[in-house]
Structures are given as C-alpha cells and as structure tokens.
Amino acid sequence: MNTKIGRRGALAMTGAAALAGTARAAAAPKEVEIALLVPLSGPWAEQGILERAGAEMAVDDVNKAGGIKSLGGAKLKLLIFDTGATVETAKDAAQRMIAQHPHLVGGMGCWLSTFTLAATEVTERAKLPWLTLSYADAITDRGFHYVFQTSATAKTQAEQTVPFVMKLAQGATHKRPTKVAIVGDNTAASVSFLKPIKAHILKQEKLTAVVDEIYTPPLADATTLVQPIRAANPDFVLVLSTNDGDDKMLADTFSEYGIPASKMPLIGNGGHWAVPELLKTTGAGILQDIMVGMANWPSKALAPLVARYIKRSGNPWMGQNEIFAYAHVQILAWALNKAKVANRLNVADAIRTMNITDGPAIYFPGHHLQFTSIGRRVGAALVIIQWQSGKPVTIFPASAAQAKAIWPV
C-alpha cells in the first residue's frame, strides 16, 4: 500500500503529535498534591504533629523510590493544614483547603472524630477521597462515598476491649469483674465508644457501671471525676479521654488518690495515650500498667521502618498516629499508581476497589486492605498496648503481642 502524505497532512500529524505530547504532559504532572488536615494547635496538637511526622516520612519514601511510576515519576507534594482547636476552625480549614487547592487528589485527617465529622462534610462535597484514622462510627454511617475509615470503629473497639479485659482479669484474679467505672469526654469518638457499652456490652458481660461521668475537654481538674471512683472501688476503670493533657491530669489524679493503674486497672482508648510527650509530662511510674485500646500499632515485621522513623524523628518509638499517616500516604500513592491519572475521582475509585495483601496493606494488622461499600476497612480490629517500664508494648492480639499483659492483683 502506497500512502502519500501531503504537506497539509504532515502538518496535521505533527500538530496531533504535539497535542498528544501536551496531553500526556498534562496527565503526568511533575507533582501531585495530597493534603494532611490535622490539629497542629490546641489540646490535640501533639496527635497532629505525630501524624505529620509519619506522613512526611512516607512522602519522602515514595519520592525517593521514584515517585508515582504510572505518572512518569511524578512526586508527591504534601500540603499541611491546621484544624485548630474547634469544630468551626476545622471546618474553615477544610473549606480553605478545597478552595485554594483545586488540584488536590486526596487527603487524610483530622485525628479527632469531631473534627473529621465536620471536615468530611466539605471534602465529600468536593469528591475528594479522604482517609481517616478517626474512630467514630458516624464518620462512615452517613452514606458518604469518598471517606475511607482505616481504623476499627469505636463500636468495634468497645466490643473487643471489654471482653479482653474481662478475660485478662479472670485469668489473673480467678474472679469475674462485676463493677466498672466509666469516665470520658463528650467528643464523638468517646460517645461512639460508650454507646454500645451502655446499650448491650455491660449487660452481656454482667457488669454494673458504678460511676459514669462525662466531661467537656480540656480538663481544669479531675478531682470530682476520680474521687467518686475511689469511693465506689470498681474492678476496673474505662478512661475515655481524647488528649494527652487530660490523660496526664487523670493519671496524676488517680495516683494522687492512691489508685494508680498498678493498683486499679485503667483502660484507656486512643493513640494519645501512647505518645512520647505523655511520658515526658507524666512520668513512667504514673503510667505503669495503663492499658490502651487503639486501631493500629507497628508490628514486629515493620521493625526496619520503625528504626528509620526513630532515627529520623528523634522520637523514642513509632505509634498509632505515625503509622496510620504513613500508611495513608502509601494508600494514596498506590491508588495514584493504579489510576494512572492525577484525578481525585479516579483515585477514589482505585481505593474503593482495592483488595490487596501487600503494598500499603502491610502497615495494618492482618495485612489486608479492602473497604466496604460504606468506606470501612474490612477486618479492621483492635490492638491493645500497655505501658510497661516507660514504654508502650503490644499485649493484644496475641499474634502481635510484644509482652505479656499485667493485671494488678
């Protein structure tokens, strides 16, 4: 076949080739923007600072490994936003983020469930895929399509925490606990945790709540919360605070009243209970034996990653907040690679349909990454750590346990 191409045809082909090149260039940007929206000021700042450390390390790791390969090695660019200390400032920050950065392809945050609930109202309207470690069930109960909750929800954690505590207590004391004291704040995660406990778990475990006190954070004093607990002498205490300032105040007051965790089992919930700053402000002696339920903790298999993090950050360990942020960046990088285009809708689709046991899945217990139709991670379960000799160590699940649980007898 003899095909003649005239001058016009050649020009047209050259133009088409140039356009195609431009289109490829547009599809493969040099940088892809992702967002981290966390508290960097106010009572929850420490949690945001740790998330930032984890996310920054992940972005550096992705970029050093050649960036997003399917996008021609495009580098990830992490944009960081501060939620501030209130729901209003969190929502304002989310609105500014969306308005000022139209090229964002995904994001993560906001640590505190109350903030996440507000911020995801904004990200959902913008169809921005949003990964969160926040615990409140309501985050994924609203029928949103672009919110992905990688943690076990507060309800799931509550349903796993209390039976674990009952079993541990029975094993150590040969007696089934009958009395529990509950003290918690009124933020969304704590409320969500307590709902199933009050609805059915207490009844199911034949427990009576001898004290049930809810407060508004931050605490100015914990006397009126702890004193009734001392008087009621429960078998264990569920302490559902959400920031390390309140944790210190409560741990100090329990110790002041002669019932530290080494005498009265204290069970907390959330990553804030295991941050290095809490050790600095409270001391190892006061924290000894406090048990904390949370949604993730680096496993033994991640020891090299943890060692690199410790060297890089100067922090003594890598905890829940850092590993979640690290994993969230890796999920976005994986989704961008799969989507082959820096478009938030395609990235959301990639996350929605992911079902993997390698890549970013290795940063979660169970090494499986898949989301349900409402955006919850399939098989997300509880991890429990305990403060032992000035360090948080995993005691549950048994497969990940670094130490044996201690129950004060």
Added chain:
Amino acid sequence: MFENILNAVAAGLIIGCLYGLMCIGLGLIFGIMKVVNFAQGEFLMLGMYISVYLVAGFAALGIFGPLVGPFVAAILAGPVLFAGGALLHRFLISHVSGLSTAARLDQGGYGQLIVTLGISLILQNGGLILFGSTPKSVLTPLSARAFILGPFPGNALLFLNQARVYACGVAIVVAVVLWLVMERTTLGKALRAAADNPVAATYMGIDVDRAYRIAFGLGAAITAIAGGLMATYLTFTPFVGLDYVIIMYSGVVLGGMGSILGAFWGGLTVGFVQQVSALILPPQLQNAAIFVVFLLIVGLRPEGLFGRSAERA
C-alpha cells in the same frame, strides 16, 4: 457522699485561690484602669512557659530541684512579665487608655478592644512559632501526690494535691503582699488615686501615666505568677489563655469592678462553683454552672460581691 463533698469543696477552694490570683491581675488592668484587655489570657500563658523554661534551667544548673524549683520559677515569671507589661503599656496601651483618651467619646474603648485583641493574637501565634504546639507541663512529682487527711466522720478521707496546695499557699502570699503594697505604701496610694480620679491625681503631683504603666505591669506579672503556679499541675499550649480569659472576666465582674479583694473573692467563687457544681450536675456542665451563678449574682447585685463594700484598691 460526705467524702465526695469534702473533696470537692477542698478542691474548689484550692483551685479558687489560684483563679483568685489570676483575677487580681485582670482586676488591676480591667477593674482599675478600665482597660478591656483581651491579652490577659496570654500573660497567663507566658507565665506558664517562662516557668517551664526556668525549671529546665534550674535542673540544668542543679539548683532548687523539682519540689521547690517550680514555685521559684512561677514567682520569677512575675518580674519578667512586669517588664513586658510595662513596655507594652508604654508603647501601645497608653495610646488607647488613660488621660490621653479622657476627652474621646469612647474614652479609648474601641481602640483598646482592637489593640489588645491584636496583642492577644500576636502572642498566641508568636507563642506557637516560639514554643511549638506540643503540650508542655512543669515536671514535678508533687502533681501526682496528695496530703491525706482524716478519717473524718463516715471514714471520709480528704486528699489534697500537693502541687495545688503549695501553689495555693504561694497565691495567697502573693495576694496578701499585693494588698499590703496597695494599702500601705506610697506607690499603692498613687495607683489608687490615679484609678479613682486621674485628673485630681495629676493636680496632686502624681504621674498618672507612670502609675498606669506600673498597674499594667503588675496586672501582667500577677497573672503570669498564677500561670506559673497552674503549670505545676496542668499541661498547656500557646492557646491555653482562651480557656481562662472568660473565667478571669467573670471573676473580676463577680467580685466587683475596681476591687483587688473583690477580684480575688470573685475568682475564688468561680473555682468553688466549678468544682462543687460537679456534685449535683454532670461534669460537662461545670462551666455552664459558673455562668448561671454569675448571672444570678450580677442580677441580684449588679455592682458585684464587693463593688461597694470593699475599699477601692
């Protein structure tokens, strides 16, 4: 139940004393100089941070130790903030308060709002840059120890947090010293005269601007000392002032504008109500209870608890 009441009352009185000292600082500025100071909470915050760094410095030098050091540091935060407050007054607040604004329609009120709000925002965000947002606390083993008294009737025990008891003692001493300065010294008389009638005070040879500068410096210093004392049992960030500025204003208004004693009693009342209300109300309504009592007292006695009966400071 008796033990609950006993402990709540004791905690209320101890925390109330610290709130009282905090309120005296604002009482000097708001109650006497009539300057609406939105930055008072930030003076409290600066007192906390100065204390933290002084305690770290003492530890590095091996002096005072973790039991005495925090209280020495809290007291030393006073002179630092006195100097800062006096300079702030000299270069900013004096332009919107005192004699220079007496002839203005609003007597400098609008300017004060804007200037002090600006100072507050600069101090908050400057604090964020300088100190970071990681919550800090003065490290002392006293924060987790208690003096245990009793048994009282019904085998009730009274637990008094050692850090707060010592802080309360220091707060009372500082308040008494300030009261003596105001009542018994020439400086105190000059400050009171400048507060009562600045024009007449000028005729009597008192440098009213200097008196206001000293009052502003003292107000900042006293609140900073209160902050340093509270830092022995609280964790804080550069935004901690926001949590306490409303408590300070309620205490000052409750006690009666213009009265040092009144400001102290006002603060004490706020702390007491905050703690004791938790006996009958859910703890999450503690701060709401403060404002219910505040509205009741202001409704029944608009001049505040000590508005007339207490001698003007």
